[in-house]
Structure formats: C-alpha cells, structure tokens
Amino acid sequence: MSVRSKWLMISVGLGILLNPLNSSMVSVAIPSLQNMFQLDFTGVSWIIFAFYIASSIAQPVMGKASDLFGRRKIFLAGLVVSFITSLLAPLSPSFGWLIVFRIVQAIGTSMMVAVGMAIVRIHITERQATALSVLSIFLSGAAAIGPFIGGVIIHWWGWPAIFFVNIPFVVLSFLLSWWNIPRDEPSTTVTTGMSFRKWFGLIDVSGILLFTVGLVALLFGLLSAKSSEHISLENVMISLIGLALLGAFVRHELKAKSPFIPLRTFAKYPMMTWVYIEFMTVNVLFYALFFGIPSYLQVIRHVSEFHTGILMLTLGLCSLVASPIAGRWIDKSGPRPALLLSAILMTLGSVWIVTLNPTSPVISVCLALAAFGISNGLNNVGLQAALFQSSPKEIIGVASGLFNTSRNLGAILSSLLIGIVMGGKFNFAGFQVLGIILTVIALSLVFMSRRHRAH
Numbered sequence: 120m121s122v123r124s125k126w127l128m129i130s131v132g133l134g135i136l137l138n139p140l141n142s143s144m145v146s147v148a149i150p151s152l153q154n155m156f157q158l159d160f161t162g163v164s165w166i167i168f169a170f171y172i173a174s175s176i177a178q179p180v181m182g183k184a185s186d187l188f189g190r191r192k193i194f195l196a197g198l199v200v201s202f203i204t205s206l207l208a209p210l211s212p213s214f215g216w217l218i219v220f221r222i223v224q225a226i227g228t229s230m231m232v233a234v235g236m237a238i239v240r241i242h243i244t245e246r247q248a249t250a251l252s253v254l255s256i257f258l259s260g261a262a263a264i265g266p267f268i269g270g271v272i273i274h275w276w277g278w279p280a281i282f283f284v285n286i287p288f289v290v291l292s293f294l295l296s297w298w299n300i301p302r303d304e305p306s307t308t309v310t311t312g313m314s315f316r317k318w319f320g321l322i323d324v325s326g327i328l329l330f331t332v333g334l335v336a337l338l339f340g341l342l343s344a345k346s347s348e349h350i351s352l353e354n355v356m357i358s359l360i361g362l363a364l365l366g367a368f369v370r371h372e373l374k375a376k377s378p379f380i381p382l383r384t385f386a387k388y389p390m391m392t393w394v395y396i397e398f399m400t401v402n403v404l405f406y407a408l409f410f411g412i413p414s415y416l417q418v419i420r421h422v423s424e425f426h427t428g429i430l431m432l433t434l435g436l437c438s439l440v441a442s443p444i445a446g447r448w449i450d451k452s453g454p455r456p457a458l459l460l461s462a463i464l465m466t467l468g469s470v471w472i473v474t475l476n477p478t479s480p481v482i483s484v485c486l487a488l489a490a491f492g493i494s495n496g497l498n499n500v501g502l503q504a505a506l507f508q509s510s511p512k513e514i515i516g517v518a519s520g521l522f523n524t525s526r527n528l529g530a531i532l533s534s535l536l537i538g539i540v541m542g543g544k545f546n547f548a549g550f551q552v553l554g555i556i557l558t559v560i561a562l563s564l565v566f567m568s569r570r571h572r573a574h
Contacts, residue, residue: 143265197230270428337361402529441496
C-alpha cells in the first residue's frame, strides 16, 4: 500500500470514528445529564434516541447526496458541521437545545460514515480488503472505547467535555482530508437545473418524513405511558398514530422509484434479510448492556464516572482483541461457528447480569463485560462475512447501507427497551428484569446463528 493510500485511510478514519465515538461516550454521561437538567430516566433517554434516529436517516440520505454533489464535498461538509456542533452543544441553555445539537451532530458525523467507505473503495485499489478492515476497526474500536474516553473526561471536566473532545479529531481530519482526498469529478447524474421536486423525489423526502414522524410518535407514546405509570387515551392515540404512519411508510416504500429504505430487496434476498434481523437483534442486546451497565455502576453502585470508564474498557479491549482473531477463524471455517460461540457468550453474560446484586464484586461486572466484548468482536466480523455470502455483488453498496441501518435500529430498540423497563428512574429491580430479557434474546440468537452456512 502506497504512502498516499495510507494517509488517505488515516484522513477518512479520523472522520468516520466520530459517529460511533459520540454515540457511545454519552452512555457514561446519562446520570450527569439527569442531574444537570433535572430529568427522569425516560426523559434523558432522548439524548440516545435522537442521535440514532438522525443517524439511521442521515447515512443512507447522505450516501445518495454524495452521488449527486461529490463524496469529497460531503465528507468535508460533515467535518464542518461536526466542528460547529462540538462548539455549540456544551453551551446549550436547555435539554431541548442539547437534543437539537445532538441531532445536527448525528447528521454531520453520518456524512463521513456514509461516504468514507466509498472514498476508500474508489481511490485505494491495492490491498483494498485490508484498507476496509482497518476502517472497520476505526468504527468498531471508537464505539467500544467510547465509554472509557467519556468516563475519564467527564470525571475531570464534566459532561460538556464529551463534545469538546471531538475538536482535535475534526481539525486533524479536515486538514488531512483537504490534502489527501482527490477532488470529485463533475457529476453526470445531476445538473444545476434540477428542480427541488425532482431532487426531493430522488432522496425520497416523503419516505423520510413518514419514517421519522412515525418512529418518534411511537417511541413518545410508549415511553410517556411508562414514565407516567398509567396508560392514558392520549398516549394510546400517539402510539397508534405512530404505527399508522409507519404502516404508510412501508406502503410508500414499496411503490417509490427511489426508496429511502428499499424494502423490496428484503423479499428478493431472504438470507440477506435474515442477516439484517440477526444484526439488529444483536445490537438490541449489545446496546442495552452498553447503556445499562454504566447506569448500574453509577446509580446503583455509586461508582464514579472515571472508574466506570475504566471498567467499561474491558468491553472495548476484548472486542478489539477478538476482531482480528475472528477474521482469521471465519476465513477458515465460515461465519457460523464464530456466531454460535458469540451467541453462547452473550447468553452466559446475560445470565451473569441476572446474578449481580448491589454488593457484587466489581470483577463480576468485568466478567460479564468481557463475555460481551468478545462476542461483539465475533459478531462484527461474522455478520459482515455472512452479509457478503448472502448478498449479490451488484447490490453490495445498498446491502452495506442497510447493514448500518440495522445497527441503528437495534440501538434505538435497545434504548426503548431500557426506557420501558426502567420507567422514570433507573433501579436495581428493573436492571434484573433487563438481564432476564437479554438472556431470552441471547438464547434466540443461538438458534439464529445455526441458520448460516459453514465452509
């Protein structure tokens, strides 16, 4: 690999890590945000929901936008947006404004994720698989060590520092990208005379609105009912409106010429669809633990943000160590053995969580985190390999985009699960119930993993 290719990969990697890093650092900041803005647990959960909903929408949309306006332009614009939100978010006068900045931040960081892989695919022609695997480490590694970074900087500088920490990455990525990402060739698919109506149809604005409003309404209705501890007619109506809008979204996507989420692809390639379902289920379990454990440590065990970050490093390190080992194993044996072992480890980890109590030794938490960390490393590589096995080469770009959408939907569902189980306040009884639910989900993954082909 040439020196220029290596610098291009570093330039892109520093940009794409911002999305997973910012999605995971906040897990340690939730108790601090609750105290700062005087919110219940359900209310503060929107700091998670907002980011993942915005990311799940922005990533496919920005992928399409890059075809129209150029990948270099979209990547650099994303860095500018990320820089602005990193400066303004800590100055938020209210939690509502903080949510707004988190949404804009999710859009900005998604602009890099959406086009980063494409930039590498196009401009790095030698040892391309190695280059893409290194970018995957940027993505998964940033998510895995996010709680550690968040815990350390919140301990010393408070929750606003989780935004300021982005600035060095943004500036360095912008400077390197400006010099190393080749300029875009003039687009042949769009002209300056394209009408707004045609452009809106091309990115499926109607589908995006139906999906967004429907999902937010459904989440709001369900969480409001749990937070208030009684089901009101208003909450039921909001939930039903959300379901109706999501139903309309499905109907619209099946008819759209350029759908936001190509649902017809699911019916055409059932094994690929099975990978998405499994990946979404994996992420429901992983992110429920990812956001649940820091709150358990800080609220139930009264562990500081700093020591919470140190403990969560067990998850990140085990994940990073397991990933390259999983790659070599999967190359020889196929994804099924690795995914089966991953599901078994998640089951054992979930059972271990159920056995925890308010005075359990800290090493017990580390053992559960280690099991989930290893399983995460196996899943990241195994399900990506299963996706390549089950998806035709001609739609691999669409397939990869839907893979990221599955991850985001799993994270959204995990936040919903925690919000429903905990209600207004994080509590130990709810944490045990969460462990039981995660055990059931992990057992279902044991059966899912057996559907994959072996070499």
